[in-house]
Amino acid sequence: MSKGYFRYFLNKLVWLFITAVFAFVLNFILPRLMPGDPVAAITARIAQGMSNSTGMKEVYEQYATLFGTNRPLLEQFFLYVRNVLQGNFGSSFSQYPRPVADILKSSILWTIGLQFPAIIVGWLIGNTLGALAAYLKKGFDKVLMPISIFISNFPAFGMAIILMVIFAVDLKWFPTSGGYGFDMIPNFSWDFIVSVIHHYQLPFWSIVLIAIGGQAIGMRSMSIYELNADYVKYSRFLGIKDSTIVRYVFRNAMLPQITGLALSIGTMVGGALVAEIVFSYPGLGYTLLNGVMGQDYPLISAVTLIITIMVLLANFLIEIAYGLIDPRIKAAQSE
Known part of the structure; x- marks a missing residue:
């Protein structure tokens, strides 16, 4: 490792740490700025039917002490830090006494199983179509580009609702919500697997x-830029085969697209959660929505912390990879 690259790596690592600290503090503070009192909501649910105000007050104080909401904010913060370092994130307010870590374990697998394949498939299809549009031009480009621009400007919830209305409500080909049949218990039976695949499609x-x-x-724009670059014209002048030139062209055009893929994977937990919310899919998006609705501070903080960590790590790894791969950054480091 060169001395210049080591300084580059160290600089990125320091900024990662500073950003992570600020993000960690914000993940604790922002949920607690929400209006309302989660302990009062829990007390009202548990003490339903009680007419004794003294008894309700005792229940409230008991849960306030249990969750630590009656402590000073700084003390709550250190309690939060301790729970995070222990990896349990404390107990959920809305699903007490279930630990937040258990909720995350069950929901994060659904999110990764849904979004990771979807991001990869969308990336592969989109880049292939963009490269073909730049190279073939003519009719293919004229048809593909308007469709791509139209689809890319759709909000995520709009696309989810359109698919739901057409294929679930009207045609009744797929279910409208859930990750599997509501009458089923998760297991490794064939019926359950088929149900999961059926609910997975929309x-x-x-x-x-x-x-x-x-x-x-993005791929079309970068490919057109590379196809018109001086090195392409010079290579063609030298008589180099077009297939060889195109291979280098698309390899150069892929650099920004790889960055986009890494960021998409990094933001996977938070990037496409709208689809989970619309379809009530049992992933982190739906879990976060339930946490917000129930004013569940530990659950909200845990989900947003996971999103933050993945985004920061994705950006950091991209910066480090670029420093190793891109010759221009290597040259800048050695100066």
């Missing part, structure tokens, strides 16, 4: 279709 394709448009537009 959330999956709503994410893929949104991803295709943006990737196709």
Whole structure:
């Protein structure tokens, strides 16, 4: 490792740490700025039917002490830090006594299983179509580009609702919500697997279709830029085969697209959560919505912390990878 690259790496690492600290503090503070009192909501639910105000007050104080909401904010922060370092994030307010870590374990697998394949498939299809549009031009480009621009400008919830209305409500080909049949218990039986695949389709394709448009537009623009670069003209003048030139052209055009893919994977937990919310898919998006509705501070903080960490790590790894791959950054480091 060169001395210049080591300084580059160290600089990025320091900024990652500073950003992570600020993000960690904000993840704690922002949920607690929400209006309302979650302990009062829990007390009202538990003490339903009680007419004794003294008894209700005792229940309230008991849960306020249990969750630590009656402590000073600074003390609550250190309690939060301790829970995070222990990896349990404390107990959920809205699903007490269930630990937040258990809720995250069950929901994050659904999110990764849905969004990781959808991001990869959307990236591959979009970049292939964009490269073909730049190289073939003519009719293919004239048809693809308007469609890509139209689809890429769709909001994520709009695409999800359109697919739901057409294929779930009108045609009744797929269910409208859930990750599996409501009358089923998760297991490894064939019936359960089929149910999961059936419920998987609409959330999956709503994410893929949104991803295709943006990737196709980006790849087409970069490919056109590279095809008109001086090195391409010079290579053709030298008589180098077009197939060889195109391979280098698309490899150069892929650099920004790889950055986009890494960021998409990094923001996977937070980037396409709308589809989970619309389809009530049992992933982190739906969990976060339930946490907000229930004013569940530990659950909200845990989900947003996971999103923050993945985004920061994705950006950091991209910066480090670029420093290793891109010759221009290497040259800048050695100066």
